[in-house]
Amino acid sequence: MKKQILLILLTSVLSVPIWAQDTVQQTGSLTGGTISSQFDHLLKISNNYQDYKVVKKTHLDQIRANVTDSINVFKKELSTIQADLVEKETKIKALEAGVTETQNRLESAEAAVDSFEFLGLQIHKSTYVNMMWAIVGLLTAGLLFFLFKYSQSHKVIAKAQNDLAETIEEFEQHRKNTLERERKLKRELIDAMNGKVS
Numbered sequence: 001m002k003k004q005i006l007l008i009l010l011t012s013v014l015s016v017p018i019w020a021q022d023t024v025q026q027t028g029s030l031t032g033g034t035i036s037s038q039f040d041h042l043l044k045i046s047n048n049y050q051d052y053k054v055v056k057k058t059h060l061d062q063i064r065a066n067v068t069d070s071i072n073v074f075k076k077e078l079s080t081i082q083a084d085l086v087e088k089e090t091k092i093k094a095l096e097a098g099v100t101e102t103q104n105r106l107e108s109a110e111a112a113v114d115s116f117e118f119l120g121l122q123i124h125k126s127t128y129v130n131m132m133w134a135i136v137g138l139l140t141a142g143l144l145f146f147l148f149k150y151s152q153s154h155k156v157i158a159k160a161q162n163d164l165a166e167t168i169e170e171f172e173q174h175r176k177n178t179l180e181r182e183r184k185l186k187r188e189l190i191d192a193m194n195g196k197v198s
Helices: 002-031 037-045 057-114 125-197
Strands: 047-049 053-056 115-118 121-124
Touching: 002 037, 002 057, 037 057, 057 115, 115 125, 121 125
Parallel strands: none
Antiparallel strands: 047 053, 115 121
16 A cells, blocks of 8 residues: 555656646747747647537636737837838928929029020020021121122222223323314414414
């Protein structure tokens, strides 16, 4: 009988650490790991009764607390992510507004570089250049026209001066001839008068 008591005692002493270790593992797996692994562990440690699983209320409360904690953590993470998303959307909108403003400034700067104010009107540089070249072309055409007219009038004046010089020369020759004729006639007249008198 002593042997039986000793055997029962020995078996009880040896089974206590195994039972304690099993309890630690059960509690440890219900308090750590993913929710899915905790549910799997809960199914393993639950008793079977016909087609049903019998779950200890403490285990069910532990799972409920874990699920609630996980949901709360996810809610906090979700609210943090939503706050970050709102902040990033605000930054994106601010950046888009900045980009739009920068594009408007760039367009204004390009317009200011490509155009300027002339006689109170905003004129594009290419229009101004075309207008200036048109004016230069007109002035050049006018200058060439006046040079042509000047050369034509110079030729006319030179011809008129030559004609005048020739006319003056002819006039001088005619005057000389006339004077010579008058002298000759006067001599003849004097000779004729002298011849009548004598």
